[in-house]
Amino acid sequence: MPNAPIPAKTALKSHRSTGRITLSDVARAAGVSPSTVSRALRGERAVDPALIERVQAVSDKLGYVPDPAARALASQRSNHVAILIPLLSNALFVDLLDSAQKTLRAGGYQTLMGVTHYDSSEEEQLLREQLLHRPAGLLVTGLDHNPATRKLMHSSQVPCVHLMDLPAAQREDAPYCVGFRQTDAGAAMTRHLLAQGRKRIAFAAAQLDPRVMQRLFGWRSALQEAGVYEPTLEFLNPAPSSLALGGILFEQIMQQRPAVDAVFFCNDDLAQGALMAALRLGVSVPAQVAIAGFNDLTGSDQMLPPLTTVRTPRARIGEAAAQMLLSLMRGETPPVPQLDLGFEIVQRQSS
C-alpha cells in the first residue's frame, strides 16, 4: 500500500500534542539524532563543528527552547540557584539579592529566594524545600548554620557560596565565600573615632546576628587596644533594626551616660534614627557627640549632618559571589576561594 495515507501518529510527530517545539523536531529538521542535538546545543565537546553549526541554525530557525523541567528530570539538575537571606526589610540584603540575581540571570539561571527571618530552623526548612528543585547552586548568607543545615548543604553536593562573612582563619576546609572582615570593620571605625579624639565611645546594636556581634568584638578590641574599654558602654537590643529603635537607643544612651562623646551604631538605619533624635532633643552632632553608622545605606549622605559610616561592598559581594558560583557550576575551581572585598570608612560631618 504505497499510497496509503500517512498514519496519524506519524503526522502528529512533527509537533507533540502540547504544540511545543522539541529536541526531536530540531533533530528531524537537521537530519541528526536527538542525542546529537542535545550535545551540540549544550556545547559538549566531541561533536563535529560543522554539525554544531547546522543544528544551531535549525534550532534558531524553529525557535527551539529547551524545557527546563525535562532537562532537570533527566539530568538531576535544574537551572535554579537558591539564595537564602535573613530579611527583605533590610536594604543590605535586598542589594545583595538584586546584584546576585542579575548576575545569575545573565548566566542563564533562575533565582529561587528564601527568607529565613534569622531563624535557623526556618533556614533548614527552606533549604529542604529548595533542594527538592535540585538547584544547580546555592548562595547563603553568613557562615553560621545549624548542624542539620550544614549536613544538607554538604550531602546534597550542590556547589555553595557564602555571602558577607569570611572565616576567622584561612583553613584547609574553609567554605567558598565572598565578603569582608566584619570584626576588622568594627575595629577600624572605632579607631577612626579614637583618632578624632573621642574618649567614651558607646556601641549600640540591634538584631544581634552573628555579623553584628563581630562588629561588637571589633569595637571592643580597638578600645582595649587603646586602654579605654568599658563594658557598660555596650547597648545591645535584640529587636529588629529600624530608625525608630535608633532614636530610642540614642535617647537612652544620652540619658544614662551623658558623658559619652561618640556612639557607633551597628547599622545605618539606627544611626539615621539617632541623628533625627539628636535634632529633636537639641543634642549637637558632632560637637557634643559623634555618631557613626555601618553599611552606608541610602539616605545616610542626606542626613543632617551627613552620616559618617562604613561603606560595605554589598552589590559587589552579590555579584562576585554569583560569579564564583557560576564558575563552580561549570566545574571550575575558583582561584580565590575566600574572597575579601574589604570596606571603606566614609567620613562625613557626623563625626
Place this chain on the structure above:
Amino acid sequence: MPNAPIPAKTALKSHRSTGRITLSDVARAAGVSPSTVSRALRGERAVDPALIERVQAVSDKLGYVPDPAARALASQRSNHVAILIPLLSNALFVDLLDSAQKTLRAGGYQTLMGVTHYDSSEEEQLLREQLLHRPAGLLVTGLDHNPATRKLMHSSQVPCVHLMDLPAAQREDAPYCVGFRQTDAGAAMTRHLLAQGRKRIAFAAAQLDPRVMQRLFGWRSALQEAGVYEPTLEFLNPAPSSLALGGILFEQIMQQRPAVDAVFFCNDDLAQGALMAALRLGVSVPAQVAIAGFNDLTGSDQMLPPLTTVRTPRARIGEAAAQMLLSLMRGETPPVPQLDLGFEIVQRQSS
C-alpha cells in the same frame, strides 16, 4: 528455582539509582498502583477514603516528597509562581514581594521573581523566560504592558493577578487585580492640603511611571475642582526616586516659586529628602511650606517634623493578590475580581 537469589534488577527497584524515594516506592509499600498513590496524595476525588489514609500513612513513613520537575513535566504545570516587579530599590515593591512570597509559600508555591526596571521590553523578555518554567500563576505590577506581553499573558492561559492598580472603570473584560485608586489617593491628599488652607500646592515627582502619573492626575483634578490649578506648579523628573533627588527638587521649587505653600511629593523618599533639605536651608515646615509624601515608607514617622503622607496597603495588596491567585489556581472564581484595598491619609506635623 525457588531459592534463587532475587535478581539484581528487582532488588534495585526498591530505590531508583538516584536513591530518591519515589511514587512507585510508596505504591509498592502500600500495595496499590502508582496511579492511585498519585491521585490519593493530590486529594483527587474518586479515591476510596480508606485508601487515601493508608497511602498517606505509608508516604509519611517513607518520607516521600514528590519531585517537582517530574510533576511539571508530566502535568505541564509547575509549582512556580512568577512575579514581575519594576525595582528592588523601591521599598514599596520589596514589601509587595515579601508579603506575596510569604503567602504563596504557605500555599506550596515557589516564587520566581523578575525585575523589569520599568522597561516594557525587559518585562516581555522576563515573562518569556518565566513561562518556560510553566508557572502555575502570574503576579504582575500594574496594568500597563506592551502588546506582546499582553498576548503572552493571554495565550499562555496562566492565571494572572495584577498588583497595585485598578482599571479606571468596571468593565466586563477587566483583569484580576488588587490595589487601590491612585488617582483618588492623589486627589485626596491634595484636598487635604487645600482643607488646611494651602493655596499654592506644587506636585513634585520622579520616575513618572503610570501610577505616579495617576497621582498627578488626581492632584490636577482636585486643584481644578477648587479653581486653583496652575500647570507651572508641576515638577516632573523622570530620574529614579531618591532622597537626594527630593532635596534637589525641593530646593529648585523654593528657588523658582518662593510663593508655593505646599509640596506634594509622589513618593516618601522624595519627601524625606525635601524635609532634610528644608532643615539645611532653614525653610520652616509646615509654617512656611507644608510637605506631603506618598506610601508611608519606613522612616517617615521619624522625620523632623514627621511626614504627612498617604498610607498604602502594600503588604495587604501582596497578600490578597497571592490569595486571589491561589484560588484561581485551584480553579475557583474570585468573588471580587477587582479588589480595592483603599488608602489612608496620615496627617503628621509636616502639614
Place this chain on the structure above:
DNA sequence: CTGAAAGCGCTTACAG
C-alpha cells in the same frame, strides 16, 4: 473507584 500503559521532553551511559 482502580490499574496498565503511554507520554511529558530531555540526558546519558553504552555501543559502534
Place this chain on the structure above:
DNA sequence: CTGAAAGCGCTTACAG
C-alpha cells in the same frame, strides 16, 4: 564523533 535505547519520576486519558 554519532545514534538507539533506556530512564528520570511523575500525570492522565483510557479501560474496566
